[in-house]
Amino acid sequence: VTDGELQKLADGLARGERASVARALNLLENTRPEARQAATRLLALLPRQRLEQQGHLVGITGPPGAGKSSLASELIRAWRARGLRVAVLAVDPSSPVSGGALLGDRLRMLRAEPDAGVFIRSLAGRGETGGLNADVFPMSQVLLAAFDVVLIETIGVGQTEVDVVGHTDTACLVVQPSLR
Ligand SMILES: Nc1nc2c(ncn2[C@@H]2O[C@H](COP(=O)(O)OP(=O)(O)OP(=O)(O)O)[C@@H](O)[C@H]2O)c(=O)[nH]1
Ligand SMILES: [Mg+2]
Numbered sequence: 280v281t282d283g284e285l286q287k288l289a290d291g292l293a294r295g296e297r298a299s300v301a302r303a304l305n306l307l308e309n310t311r312p313e314a315r316q317a318a319t320r321l322l323a324l325l326p327r328q329r330l331e332q333q334g335h336l337v338g339i340t341g342p343p344g345a346g347k348s349s350l351a352s353e354l355i356r357a358w359r360a361r362g363l364r365v366a367v368l369a370v371d372p373s374s375p376v377s378g379g380a381l382l383g384d385r386l387r388m389l390r391a392e393p394d395a396g397v398f399i400r401s402l403a404g405r406g407e408t409g410g411l412n413a414d415v416f417p418m419s420q421v422l423l424a425a426f427d428v429v430l431i432e433t434i435g436v437g438q439t440e441v442d443v444v445g446h447t448d449t450a451c452l453v454v455q456p457s458l459r
Pocket of ligand 2: 347348349432
């Protein structure tokens with residue numbers, strides 16, 4: 280990948296183009312050595328101003344079934360009502376489909392038409408610790424370059440997931456009330 284191609288990708292991200300977002304995320308997931316190197320160069324091209332001052336990175340964690348996706352969909356609705364563009368990273372350590380797919384369904388129920396201002400990406404977990412932190416943070420940086428708010432939903436079962444939320448500007452912990 281040439282520097283010119285990476286700059287075009289970074290420019291596409293800054294314009295919020297979904298195709299550029301998808302290409303950048305695929306590049307980050309590519310484990311080939313030349314792709315890892317290109318990914319590092321791409322991250323260096325992202326505008327610091329957007330990542331550090333304008334964009335807002337929000338993490339939601341908590342035990343399975345606590346209501347994380349329900350809270351996420353309400354937050355997204357409120358942000359969309361203010362005209363903010365939103366990206367979601369749904370990290371599901373157990374199933375490759377449930378987290379992000381369920382959240383996507385819920386959002387589709389809220390709105391009759393697909394919303395170009397919302398981008399959802401599911402990330403399957405890579406085992407206990409393998410690669411989870413390593414992928415989530417760079418991905419959130421790419422999404423911050425393209426969207427106003429980035430939300431990470433992760434199941435808080437262990438230190439790894441808590442670490443992910445530690446990288447956010449705002450962290451939310453969702454817990455159920457005790458059942459009698
Ligand atoms: N009574 C009640 N039910 C809720 C509330 N929030 C969510 N639920 C219900 O709890 C169930 C699980 O909600 P989700 O939002 O999918 O929970 P989650 O934490 O995203 O679940 P996983 O992603 O599977 O870990 C759903 O049936 C929701 O309708 C709440 O505030 N009160
Ligand atoms: Mg969920």
